[in-house]
Amino acid sequence: MAQMTFLEAIRETLRQELARDERVIIYGEDVGVRGGVFRVTEGLQADFGEARVIDSPLAEAAIVGTAIGAAVNGLRPIPEIQFADFIFPAINQIVQEAARMRYRSNNDFEVPIVIRAPFGGGVRGGLYHSQSVEAFFGHVPGLKVVIASTPYDAKGLLTQAIADPDPVLFLEHKGLYRSIKGEVPEERYLIPIGKADRKREGKDVSVIAYGLMANLALKAAETLAGEGISVEVIDLRSIRPFDKAAILESAKKTGKVLIVHEDNLTGGFGGEISAVISEEALFYLDAPIMRLTGPDVPAMGFSPPLEHAFMITADKIADAARNLAKF
Amino acid sequence: MAQMTFLEAIRETLRQELARDERVIIYGEDVGVRGGVFRVTEGLQADFGEARVIDSPLAEAAIVGTAIGAAVNGLRPIPEIQFADFIFPAINQIVQEAARMRYRSNNDFEVPIVIRAPFGGGVRGGLYHSQSVEAFFGHVPGLKVVIASTPYDAKGLLTQAIADPDPVLFLEHKGLYRSIKGEVPEERYLIPIGKADRKREGKDVSVIAYGLMANLALKAAETLAGEGISVEVIDLRSIRPFDKAAILESAKKTGKVLIVHEDNLTGGFGGEISAVISEEALFYLDAPIMRLTGPDVPAMGFSPPLEHAFMITADKIADAARNLAKF
Amino acid sequence: MPDSGLTPELMKEMYYTMALSRALDDRLWVLNRQGRAPTVYSSNGHEAAQVGSAFALNRGEDWIVPYYRDMALVLAWGMTPREVLLHFFAKAEDPNSGGRQMMAHWGSHRLHILSTGAVVATQDAHAAGLALASKMLKDGRVSVAYFGEGSTSQGEFHEALNFAAVHKLPVIFFNENNGYAISVPQRKQMVVQDISAHAESYGMPGISVDGNDPVKVYEVTKAAADRARRGEGPTLVEAKTYRFVPHSSDDDDRAYRTREEVQEHKQFDPVVMFEARLLADKVITEADKAEIMKKIKAVVDDATTYADKAPLPDADTLGLYVYGEDGK
Amino acid sequence: MPDSGLTPELMKEMYYTMALSRALDDRLWVLNRQGRAPTVYSSNGHEAAQVGSAFALNRGEDWIVPYYRDMALVLAWGMTPREVLLHFFAKAEDPNSGGRQMMAHWGSHRLHILSTGAVVATQDAHAAGLALASKMLKDGRVSVAYFGEGSTSQGEFHEALNFAAVHKLPVIFFNENNGYAISVPQRKQMVVQDISAHAESYGMPGISVDGNDPVKVYEVTKAAADRARRGEGPTLVEAKTYRFVPHSSDDDDRAYRTREEVQEHKQFDPVVMFEARLLADKVITEADKAEIMKKIKAVVDDATTYADKAPLPDADTLGLYVYGEDGK
Numbered sequence A, B: 001m002a003q004m005t006f007l008e009a010i011r012e013t014l015r016q017e018l019a020r021d022e023r024v025i026i027y028g029e030d031v032g033v034r035g036g037v038f039r040v041t042e043g044l045q046a047d048f049g050e051a052r053v054i055d056s057p058l059a060e061a062a063i064v065g066t067a068i069g070a071a072v073n074g075l076r077p078i079p080e081i082q083f084a085d086f087i088f089p090a091i092n093q094i095v096q097e098a099a100r101m102r103y104r105s106n107n108d109f110e111v112p113i114v115i116r117a118p119f120g121g122g123v124r125g126g127l128y129h130s131q132s133v134e135a136f137f138g139h140v141p142g143l144k145v146v147i148a149s150t151p152y153d154a155k156g157l158l159t160q161a162i163a164d165p166d167p168v169l170f171l172e173h174k175g176l177y178r179s180i181k182g183e184v185p186e187e188r189y190l191i192p193i194g195k196a197d198r199k200r201e202g203k204d205v206s207v208i209a210y211g212l213m214a215n216l217a218l219k220a221a222e223t224l225a226g227e228g229i230s231v232e233v234i235d236l237r238s239i240r241p242f243d244k245a246a247i248l249e250s251a252k253k254t255g256k257v258l259i260v261h262e263d264n265l266t267g268g269f270g271g272e273i274s275a276v277i278s279e280e281a282l283f284y285l286d287a288p289i290m291r292l293t294g295p296d297v298p299a300m301g302f303s304p305p306l307e308h309a310f311m312i313t314a315d316k317i318a319d320a321a322r323n324l325a326k327f
Numbered sequence C, D: 001m002p003d004s005g006l007t008p009e010l011m012k013e014m015y016y017t018m019a020l021s022r023a024l025d026d027r028l029w030v031l032n033r034q035g036r037a038p039t040v041y042s043s044n045g046h047e048a049a050q051v052g053s054a055f056a057l058n059r060g061e062d063w064i065v066p067y068y069r070d071m072a073l074v075l076a077w078g079m080t081p082r083e084v085l086l087h088f089f090a091k092a093e094d095p096n097s098g099g100r101q102m103m104a105h106w107g108s109h110r111l112h113i114l115s116t117g118a119v120v121a122t123q124d125a126h127a128a129g130l131a132l133a134s135k136m137l138k139d140g141r142v143s144v145a146y147f148g149e150g151s152t153s154q155g156e157f158h159e160a161l162n163f164a165a166v167h168k169l170p171v172i173f174f175n176e177n178n179g180y181a182i183s184v185p186q187r188k189q190m191v192v193q194d195i196s197a198h199a200e201s202y203g204m205p206g207i208s209v210d211g212n213d214p215v216k217v218y219e220v221t222k223a224a225a226d227r228a229r230r231g232e233g234p235t236l237v238e239a240k241t242y243r244f245v246p247h248s249s250d251d252d253d254r255a256y257r258t259r260e261e262v263q264e265h266k267q268f269d270p271v272v273m274f275e276a277r278l279l280a281d282k283v284i285t286e287a288d289k290a291e292i293m294k295k296i297k298a299v300v301d302d303a304t305t306y307a308d309k310a311p312l313p314d315a316d317t318l319g320l321y322v323y324g325e326d327g328k
């Protein structure tokens, strides 16, 4: 089995799907000759041609809008939004069209597209190249929102997303692209969307997270293990649908829950997770459900002190979990 | 004091502000000659001229985008989005530009605009003329989101929104326009944004709501009063900022909280409210925090059975509150 | 005319479809005024543009992405009056949406009518996307997006034209210019007279045509479709027409246009004019006309009765079809 | 040339500004390669377009809404090299954003440079809106939106042009066409050769000009500004130019263009050409040039040192200025 970075896992999955299914096409800004601004699609145009790996005009609404039409007429488009920050011009097509096509046509049409978008901060992206946008989309029935945390998961979830008959937003945390490596089987495999993965078992505190945050939570858990605090880490893998059962099981077991996301607090997806727990597991709780999130500012500052102050770190998670354990 | 419908209260507020401040302009699709598709702006163009009440081209991004520029250069634009369902083409301008201008310029610029948009269902609007969009915007730092429930509040809050130096999204539930009347003073007055109003005092169950839902909650409270159940109704009036203190005070008092919104459940703003309560008042709770919301479907069906099944009613609120009281 | 393949038989069918649409439309207004359905969006006045263009295409085979005003179009494309009425009454059997959508939000996979929402101009990119697939899969299909002149103010219209032009896609952008966007007259919507003026900056042909003449519309559309099938790329067609009725049953057009203006345009009523022409050209006789009218009346009555009796959707179906089956 | 008001003094100042921008830009790349700042967006190659247009306007009085590539523009508009470097190093004193924004996101209320984000094409509507206020308040100002040719694929560009045209706003849409949007060449971005081609469908003048000649750019922009001030509405100007360096310091342009292509364009380096011309026309002497270069070096050094020493923003400021004071 090959060791791959998160980025390579995504690239090789795209390559595998392009090779096995002629209907799969990739397009977006700079994804062809340049291989994407992060090089995720590097080499794919050379291998599969300009007709299947397309450098599109600079227009996100058209990218998603044409992908919808192409999907209806038999293709399996995987459009890329260059940065999640630039998904807003396309949100109309995503929310009102892609996510609603099946429902509004009473199941007569479906829109199997996968929209890939790098998101998140800590990479000196400043206000417009660091955003977490998942809360906007986690609220949208008809859409699926997937966020992987390991190379292995990335492949299985992306493969599933491409096979999925519904529109999937596949968000890739930029901080993971080259920072982590892991074993990735060469053969095709699917990870179901909507099943969380308990990345670490524990009994004192449950940390619920996804994407980069799941990795940081694991580091924090390691630290706390040394202090005799046993932390369970639930990696949601997708926020729409999200795995209520896994969350409730863990919450009931530990009685103490810490929800972590990089997105800002108010109206973030952590609220939903918290609400579900207090609806269905309130009397198992030994402490308030806590959220550790980005601050309620419009976006992440560029200057290092601002970026550092904004970002979630393993230490911040450890601090929060420690406090919760002591509660 | 004049009795006015909700719609009239908004129209008269706009008229008053147009009259007192030359910088105020109104524009949007059909707001001029036609007075808006709901007639909210009826007569205003005749009174204030085509230069100040403008029939704009059919382009929401341009409507909001030009309002931003106009506000920076000295005007006080009040753009209208014809239906909240059609705000998505403008969301990029709202989230990434209007709401972020002050922050990104380190307080050098501000964008005092009020975006008015009718929202909500129960008026045979079907999938694209019934949506609740507040969760998308309640998540956005830098933006304020106001939702009034009475003619009196509508005037005070809208006046405040126009005076506010930051961008405000002022959402008007269509179901309120002509269905309720109330006293509205003629003189100008301001209601601060971010202060909830306890519309009814009670001790057994707290219902947290806003807009039309606050009215339905009051009806439900009336019913339950007859059954000996005392319901407190907190009308949030705005969801960003929202009045944490009022929510916590009520939650601590009654120990039982029902959050109501018409927007669909998952990722809706109710999650945030629930999360805040369980973070800060968990041990005062005598029952799980409950949410009564629209179902998790892409939008509200048009056919009467589908619409009725979707809509929140006073009966549904009464049922939920009754169950909670019995818990 | 034989050059363009427009036989007397086809002309007769065109006439039938236009007259049927008008009659059905009249019925919708009656039913609406009776309080039996809350909303009408009307194609009244647009019949020549819609039917003329439809007949120039492979109806039911090529893809159309209609506008809400396009009842005559979908009738030409194979939707039956019963289906239209089922949609209008929001009945469970409505093939467009199962009663989920407000009237005039068309869609049928079987007929290759892409399901439509209400947010104007999104459909333009959908048509380009359908055409992108047709180009790749070489299925020989042309896609057509229909839209009003008001919707060209939306940026997405331009994005779609540009995308289609760059990729030389087999798509037609078909504008029905009736001079108003609800109450907003064209001069407040844009500076130019012709929607077709936009074509040049995307390097595609742009043609304005008398939208009240179904034959001219047919010819222009046919040329655009042929061009698309030859792999030469998109065309922007503008059919100039007028709507004789308010924007919808919720509108009152007296606020923004005079009765005289409406009357003046009625001189060019596409259904009346086409009928007169077919009679003059002896494509149909008075007897044919009477028979057609009788048939139309029967069909409209049948549709009304059928749809009226059909059941409403069950409230329990509310939660269905948010998602499909996983992982095919 | 005297007709357009371009005196030798002004030409000299234009030259100084262009050369300053180039020198400052070179410095940014050096500092970036030294690891002292993570990102450069460069105006290298665009100096004539930016400075030529700026000098045709009331600098610091009219409104500009710049593109990220517009360092030469903001220098011409009154931003100092120190301020640019403070922005580049993301220092607290950065007047554009207090270190909050990545380099090249300009903004200054004092200078009438509207604060900009990174989402391309949103600025076009802002400029139209600024102009809407100017028209209403009769302040005599012109607003100018700057943008790349790639950004014209965004629908919002078209919405802004249309809005400005309908309302005859005193605004100029100023395109810097360098043939690439990061790696995407113009022919994959659009079918037409000239961005100015879009003007016609909005009923406004559209002019393409050699963007490497600051005088020509000046003249065209001056005419557009005069027109705007006369109340005759917007103009679309396209300045054709080239960027000599990668899109940003994160880019590697060898993936999408040959070194030969870049070399060929270097023949038309606007700074080199303008310098040669001013020397030939005796607007400046070799001695002037040496003095200017010396001054520039000193200014750039000073800016670097000053900004380098300036403090970073305090982490505690993170939460400031999400909202302003309530209810004025």
Ligand SMILES: Cc1ncc(C[n+]2csc(CCOP(=O)(O)OP(=O)(O)O)c2C)c(N)n1
Pocket: B029, B058, B060, B082, B086, B089, C069, C118, C119, C120, C147, C148, C149, C150, C151, C152, C176, C178, C179, C180, C181, C182, C247
């Ligand atoms: C994005 C969006 N904004 C607003 C509306 C509301 N609306 C529905 S139809 C219409 C006018 C459309 O005019 P036009 O495109 O000329 O079509 P016509 O009705 O004249 O056929 C408007 C503003 C909408 N459907 N979508």
Ligand SMILES: Cc1ncc(C[n+]2csc(CCOP(=O)(O)OP(=O)(O)O)c2C)c(N)n1
Pocket: A029, A058, A060, A082, A086, A089, D069, D118, D119, D120, D147, D148, D149, D150, D151, D152, D176, D178, D179, D180, D181, D182, D247
């Ligand atoms: C809406 C949006 N999508 C994508 C990007 C990422 N991006 C930044 S610059 C750029 C290319 C812009 O090209 P052009 O407009 O020609 O300007 P140039 O850099 O050539 O001056 C892209 C795709 C963005 N900033 N905004």
Ligand SMILES: [Mg+2]
Pocket: C148, C149, C150, C176, C177, C178, C179, C180, C181, C182
């Ligand atoms: Mg129209």
Ligand SMILES: [Mg+2]
Pocket: D148, D149, D150, D176, D177, D178, D179, D180, D181, D182
């Ligand atoms: Mg460019």
